[in-house]
Amino acid sequence: MAPSAPTPPAPDEQNAKQAMKQIRADLKRIMDGWDPLALRGLRGFPMAYNDIIGPLSVLVRKRAHPMDIAASLDRIVQQEWNLPPCREKCLQIAEKMHRAGAFLDPPK
DSSP states (O other), X not given: OOOOOOOOOOHHHHHHHHHHHHHHHHHHHXXXXXXXXXXXXXXXXXXXXXXXXXXXXHHHHTTOOHHHHHHHHHHIIIIISOOOOOHHHHHHHHHHHHHHTTXXXXXX
């Protein structure tokens, strides 16, 4: 008996995966533009913010309020990167991230 071909993903599943891929790309572009660690031009810059994109994309996908996204960013800035607080800038960035998820379907 020959192995059966894998079942193609449902269109909704494909759309959700594509949406998350787009959100991650948008958030990476936003973080690279901000560059709070001032790494632009250094060898590892293209991957510098990859570690935080996943958790932030989950917040955006869940349609978290910009204040919640900003709080997460501010925590990262202070606790993980040992930088001084920059709440206003974190809120500006969080609002951009929130808008990046505006095209997503509402969470179920």
